[in-house]
Amino acid sequence: MKEILDDIDRWRDRGHRVAIARVVATEGSSPREAGAAMAVSDDGEVAGSVSGGCVEGAVVAAALEVLAGERERGVITFGYSDDEAFAVGLTCGGTVHLYVEELDW
Amino acid sequence: MSESVYEHLTSRLRLNRPIALVTVIEGPGLGAKLLVEPDGTVVGSLGQADLDRVVARDALGELAAGRSSARHYGERGEARERVVSVFVESFAPPPRMIIFGAVDFTAALAATAKLLGYTVTVCDARPVFATARRFPMADEVANEWPDKHLDRVGGDLGPRDAICVLTHDAKFDVPAITSAVRTEVGYLGAMGSRRTHERRVERLREAGLSEDDLARVMSPIGLDLGARTPEEVAIAICAEIIALRTGRVPRPLRDTEGPIHVPLQEG
Numbered sequence: 265m266k267e268i269l270d271d272i273d274r275w276r277d278r279g280h281r282v283a284i285a286r287v288v289a290t291e292g293s294s295p296r297e298a299g300a301a302m303a304v305s306d307d308g309e310v311a312g313s314v315s316g317g318c319v320e321g322a323v324v325a326a327a328l329e330v331l332a333g334e335r336e337r338g339v340i341t342f343g344y345s346d347d348e349a350f351a352v353g354l355t356c357g358g359t360v361h362l363y364v365e366e367l368d369w
Numbered sequence: 370m371s372e373s374v375y376e377h378l379t380s381r382l383r384l385n386r387p388i389a390l391v392t393v394i395e396g397p398g399l400g401a402k403l404l405v406e407p408d409g410t411v412v413g414s415l416g417q418a419d420l421d422r423v424v425a426r427d428a429l430g431e432l433a434a435g436r437s438s439a440r441h442y443g444e445r446g447e448a449r450e451r452v453v454s455v456f457v458e459s460f461a462p463p464p465r466m467i468i469f470g471a472v473d474f475t476a477a478l479a480a481t482a483k484l485l486g487y488t489v490t491v492c493d494a495r496p497v498f499a500t501a502r503r504f505p506m507a508d509e510v511a512n513e514w515p516d517k518h519l520d521r522v523g524g525d526l527g528p529r530d531a532i533c534v535l536t537h538d539a540k541f542d543v544p545a546i547t548s549a550v551r552t553e554v555g556y557l558g559a560m561g562s563r564r565t566h567e568r569r570v571e572r573l574r575e576a577g578l579s580e581d582d583l584a585r586v587m588s589p590i591g592l593d594l595g596a597r598t599p600e601e602v603a604i605a606i607c608a609e610i611i612a613l614r615t616g617r618v619p620r621p622l623r624d625t626e627g628p629i630h631v632p633l634q635e636g
Contacts, residue, residue: 266382266460273379288394288456289439294630299437299458337400339454358630361439363394363456369374369402 265301271311272303272367281306282367283327287314287360288339294358303367306331314362315342326364337365374402374413378460381406387461389428391415395454397444405429419445420453428457435461435529463488464529467522468507469515469545470536471498474560477599478533480506481607487531492518494541515545523552531556531610533590537565543572550582556610558590565589592619 265286272282287300294315302312302320304327314323319342329335343359372380381388381404391403398416405411405428414421423446431438437458443450466482468475471493479489483506492511493499501510511518515534526532532549536542537560546569549557561569566588573583591605592612612619622629 265458269379269382286392286456286458290630292628292630297437298439298456339394358628363392365392365400367375369400 265299265312268301268303268312271309275303275305275309276367280309281331283330283364284367285314285323285327285340285362285364288363289361290358291343292358294360296360302327304328304331315360319360323362323364326362330364330366335364337363339363374404377404377412382460385462387432387459389432389460390458391424391428392456392458393453394439394456396452398453403428405432407432415453415455417445422446424455424457428459431457432459432461433527435459435464461529464531465490465526466531466533467492467518467526469493469518469532469534469541470538470560471495471500471503471510472535472537474535474599474602476504476506477603478535478606479504481600481603482531485607485611490518490522493536515541516548519545519548519552523548523554526552526554528553528555530554532558533606534559535590537561539569539572542569543576546573546586547576547578550578550585556587556613557585558587558606558609560590561588563589587613 275282283304285302287296287298289298296315300314302314302323304310304324310324313320326335326340330337339361341359341361378388378390387407389405393399393401393415401415402413403411403415403421403424404413405425411425415424420442427440439454439456441451442453444452463486466487467490468478469492471491475491479491482489489507490509490511491499491504491507492513492515494514496512499510499512504510532554534542534545542559546559570583587609591602592609594605596602596605
C-alpha cells in the first residue's frame with residue numbers, strides 16, 4: 265500500500281473519494297501476495313495492482329460500486345471455483361480474496 | 370480534530386517505521402481498524418477490548434516476521450473460532466543486504482539487490498575502494514572492518530536479511546563470517562573458488578566455528594547457472610537467496626509440476 269499513498273493523497277487533496285482493494289488471502293497459484301493493494305478514485309483513476317492483470321478490471325468496477333453506494337464493503341473472491349473468475353479470466357488458475365472498502369477511516 | 374487511523378498509519382509509513390494495520394474483513398465490526406506498533410502502541414479498536422488485546426499480540430508476531438495474513442477469532446478473541454475475520458497487514462522496513470568487499474562483483478550485486486527491494490550496505494575496510502562514488506546504488510558505504518561493522522549492526526539483522534562476503538581474502542573473510550554466524554541473518558554467502566572455499570573452511574574451523582555454523586555458509590556463493598560476468602553472478606546469488614527463502618530446489622518450471630506460486634512462508 266505504501267507505493268500508492270502519494271496518488272491517494274493527491275486525489276483526496278483535490279476533493280475526490282477513494283476506495284482501496286487489498287489482497288487478503290490467496291490459494292493455489294497466484295502472482296500477488298497478501299498486502300498487494302490498488303486504489304481507485306471516484307473519477308476512475310487507478311493506482312497500484314492486485315494481480316498479474318487478470319482481475320484488475322473487475323476490481324476497479326467493484327471499487328467504483330463501493331464508492332457509488334451500490335456495494336457494501338467486504339471480501340470479494342476471484343478463482344477457478346467461481347464463475348465470475350472465468351468471466352474475468354484469472355489465467356494463473358489460483359484463487360484470490362480481496363477486501364474492498366472506501367477509505368473513510 | 371484528532372488524527373485519523375489513516376493519518377497515523379501514513380505518518381509512520383513515510384518515516385519507514387514498522388507498523389501493522391488490522392482490519393475486520395468479516396463479522397461484527399466490519400471495517401473496524403487497529404494499528405499496532407513494535408513498542409506495543411495501539412491506535413483504534415476492533416470494537417471489543419479482549420479481541421483488541423489478542424489481535425494486537427498476534428499482529429506484533431506477524432509484524433516481526435514481515436508477514437501479512439488473514440486470521441480468524443471468536444467475538445472476544447477466542448482461538449479456533451471464525452466469528453470475526455481480520456486482515457493483518459505488516460508494514461516492515463525493507464530487508465537489508467550487507468555486502469563485504471568493494472570488488473568488481475559488488476556493484477552488480479548491489480544493483481540487483483536494490484531491484485529486489487533490499488536496503489544495501491557496501492562495507493570494506495579499504496577507503497580507496499569503498500567510496501559512495503563507486504557504489505552510487507548502495508544506500509550506505511562503510512569503511513570499516515567487517516567484524517567491527519557487525520558488532521555495530523549485527524544485532525538488528527533478522528531472517529529476512531542477507532550477508533554476502535565477496536572479499537575472498539582470508540584476512541577479511543574470516544572475521545566477516547565469524548561475526549556473521551553470530552547474527553540471525555537468513556542468508557549468509559561467501560564468494561571464492563572451491564579451493565578458496567576449502568582453505569577458508571579450515572581457517573574458520575581454527576577460528577572456532579562449529580559444523581552447524583559452517584553449514585549456514587553458502588559457499589561457493591550462488592546457484593550453478595554458469596554465470597561469468599559480475600551481472601550474471603549477481604543474478605546467481607540473488608536467485609540462491611530467493612530459493613533458500615522459499616525452500617525450492619531450482620529447476621526449470623517446464624520440468625516440474627504443481628503450483629507455480631506458493632503462499633509466502635517467512636519468519
